[in-house]
Amino acid sequence: MSRTSRLISVLAAPTSPSLSTSDPQAPAVAVLPVTAAAAARAEAIAERLGVACLDPEQADAPDELLLVRVDNRIELRPPCSWGLPDFHIDYLSGALGHRLRQGVHAAPMLARACGVRGRSCPHILDLTAGLGRDGMLLASLGCQVTLVERQPLVGLLLEDALLRAAQALPWVRERVELIVTDALESSDLPVCEVAYLDPMFPARDKTAQVKKEMQLFHRLVGRDSDSDRLLERARGLAHQRIVVKRPRKAPFLANRPPSGSITGKTTRYDIYPVT
Ligand SMILES: C[S@@+](CC[C@H](N)C(=O)[O-])C[C@H]1O[C@@H](n2cnc3c(N)ncnc32)[C@H](O)[C@@H]1O
Structure with missing residues (x-):
């Protein structure tokens, strides 16, 4: 190399429930491109993880754990009911x-x-x-x-x-x-x-x-x-x-x-x- x-x-094959969370009542995971420019990358990520890629119109989907693709970075957005801030590294x-x-x-x-x-x-x-x-x-x-x-x-x-x-x-x-x-x-x-x-x-x-x-x-x-x-x-x-x-x-x-x-x-x- x-x-x-x-x-x-190298992504391991995603297996439920470890893909979503260790929480037994884990919400579904989806990828959301926040801007149209991020759509192609968001789709590739969703395919790799084997999860849905949402339409930017669904930006307020409250019950899913979202991987949000903004232009320059990926963030994780928890369901509203968790009351937690978005997370990125x-x-x-x-x-x-x-x-x-x-x-x-x-x-x-x-x-x-x-x-x-x-x-x-x-x-x-x-x-x-x-x-x-x-x-x-x-x-x-x-x-x-x-x-x-x-x-x-x-x-x-x-x-x-x-x-x-x-x-x-x-x-x-x-x-x-x-x-x-x-x-x-x-x-x-x-x-x-x-x-x-x-x-x-x-x-x-x-x-x-x-x-x-x-x-x-x-x-x-x-x-x-x-x-x-x-x-x-x-x-x-x-x-x-x-x-x-x-x-x-x-x-x-x-x-x-x-x-x-x-x-x-x-x-x-x-x-x-x-x-
Ligand atoms: C406390 S965090 C590590 C923090 C890290 N040292 C840092 O500086 O950010 C522990 C991490 O280890 C991962 N982990 C635990 N067991 C693992 C395993 N068998 N293989 C790979 N990752 C593992 C967990 O998923 C978790 O993300």
């Missing part, structure tokens, strides 16, 4: 945008946990890509990063955000690839130096409650209740170490004590060397 074509997306604005441009000073604990030192930048296999923030921070430091995400809608938002980021940050195209598949099921994942895991962890008290703008994401991906199995899966895919991100006081993944941890105010990185 040439360096310029590293930014790829963006690597170019806000604090994350600033950190990604800054590169070398970004995320020192994450970098240390993953063994990024000076010019030593391991290839990272991020098996729980989510919003791709950690993966992008590692890529901004110089690491090749393979992002793996199993939720197809999140995968689509990720792909869209990466393509937009690649226009402003040239290293994205060179260093980041995206594979939309379940890491526990796929036999096609590359073996890398470091496997990185950050599965969802349920908020247990009020202070840890999810911010409103993140609630749609949480509702989509659910609780990752099979996450203990990821540790064993990662063993077969990393030849240097596995790094697991946890809330500071959370139990170890799969109750397996790591050989060391790096602990910050709210987050802990558990390190499992692969021997």
Whole structure:
């Protein structure tokens, strides 16, 4: 594969209900091009996901989870009854945008946990890509990063955000690839130096409650209740170490004590060397 074509997306065959949400009463999913100019792309997305593409006239469809294609980005619009804001991924604005441009000073604990030192930048296999923030921070430091995400809608938002980021940050195209598949099921994942895991962890008290703008994401991906199995899966895919991100006081993944941890105010990185 040439360096310029590293930014790829392999969509797993969409299967219900994981396409829509982990919510048992999940609404139907549809794609809505907000402008006529976005119609062709919206149709292609709908076909790929195996869902309906609505007419822009139906812009107020209140009961569906909509993937809204506006001119320059894709957003997820929840049903009105959920009372949640639209959701998209963006690597170019806000604090994350600033950190990604800054590169070398970004995320020192994450970098240390993953063994990024000076010019030593391991290839990272991020098996729980989510919003791709950690993966992008590692890529901004110089690491090749393979992002793996199993939720197809999140995968689509990720792909869209990466393509937009690649226009402003040239290293994205060179260093980041995206594979939309379940890491526990796929036999096609590359073996890398470091496997990185950050599965969802349920908020247990009020202070840890999810911010409103993140609630749609949480509702989509659910609780990752099979996450203990990821540790064993990662063993077969990393030849240097596995790094697991946890809330500071959370139990170890799969109750397996790591050989060391790096602990910050709210987050802990558990390190499992692969021997
Ligand atoms: C907490 S989020 C990760 C956040 C991410 N580290 C970031 O910086 O944005 C966890 C993500 O892992 C994904 N995930 C969980 N298990 C997975 C699996 N077996 N294969 C692929 N993705 C998985 C979930 O769908 C969810 O999007």
